[in-house]
Amino acid sequence: MKISQSLREVAVSEAVLTSIGFKYDRRFMLLKVKQGDDGSETLQNMHVPHFPEMSLFLTNIVFPTEDNNGKIIVTYRPPRVEDNHDPRIKTLEVPLEPDVRGLEKSTVTIHQSPTTGYHMGSKYSNWFSQCFGYKVVLVYLGPHWRRVLGSFPPGKSQAHCEKVTPLIPTRSVAVLALLSLLLNVIGEPIGQRDIGSLILLSLLTTAAATLLALGVNRYGSGGGKRKDERITFADTAPYLVISEKSVDDVTARLAGDEEMDLTKSRPNIVISGAETAFEEDFWAELTVKDHVRLLLTANCIRCQSLNVDYTTGKMGTGESGTIFKKLMKDRRVDKGARFSPVFGRYSFLDQSSENASIRVGDEVVVSRRVEERTTYDWPGLTN
Secondary structure, three states, X not given: OOEOOOOOOEOOOEEEEEOOEEOOOOOEEEEEEEEOOOOOEEEEEOOOOOOXXXXXXXXXXXXXXXXXXXXXXXXXXXXXXXOOOOOOOEEEEEEOOOOOOOOOEEEEEEOOEEEEEEEOOHHHHHHHHHHHOOOXXXXXOOOOOEEOOOOOOOOOOHHHHOOOEOOOOOOEEEXXXXXXXXXXXXXXXXXXXXXXXXXXXXXXXXXEOOOOOOOXXXXXXXXXXXXXXXXXXXXXXXXXXXXXXXXXXXXHOOOOOOOOOHHHHOOOEEEEOOOOOOHHHHEEEEEEOOOEEEEEEEEEEOOHHHHEEXXXXXXXXXXXXXXXXXXXXXXXXXXXXXXXXXXXXEEEEOHHHOOOEEEOOOOEEEEEEOOOOOOOOOOOOOO
């Protein structure tokens, strides 16, 4: 779980699914204050590939109870500081659901999809500014949301508006879904998908694939038309799915003993037990616990965030700084994003599964596939 798109992750054992993402996920964002020559100030979205120092902020979440309203604990740990009692380590508590009455508002636009954010005030912004060494503002989403654009919504996706191939029942797909819930306090760049910081839950099991008769526009339930999709401060979709098999494939490309840190790919659902690396390119639907349906609609195209070194808050050197380049060799497989590698699939929750909960160990089945990869189509982001 992330409090922001580009801060570090929080691991949880159970998560509540909603149409706009995991509950409490990606409700905060950091914006850099830029001063013009005339003294005017503008706000710039902060994303980890452009501000790798964001990876030095760790997060934890205290869920609401009868005795408290819940909070996010942010810890700033400077590079190479290992002593937990070092005075350079700083912490900040942020209310999970702040009182927004009287707070200043700003328009926040992520990938051409705008929304409104509330300035959390000087207490919070000054703390982050001191850690970063430059002026930033912390904003909270509140009750607002952003529209999902392009062909990403299930109702417009090739994977759900066209016929797809049923799975062969005899082919067993072992599925282990890792849920990453990230409460992001910062905006996320294209390609990371979704702040940062992911909470990894590992849902381990072997599941037999189910044969479904597939028709057209099978993205809703009850035959009703699906409402316009909404998202928070997430990148372009509420959920991002990758497989551990694909992570292992990236590790195999690295020299020496280095391993791919799957949190750098910023998923919030990780599947274990896939037979081949990157087979998620062709997944159209996942079924969790026999009744929770996740609709996969678009490929996740990647950026330089894969190269960030979380221990230094800078771009990695050596093998850790070459992951993006290595994927460029053979993972430019989306016709809508010819100059970006693909790693993972964006997903939405079927409307019949609203407020369902999933946890580590739940059974997951790849219940539908597409014969051809979908084409990335988000206005202004194709290349």
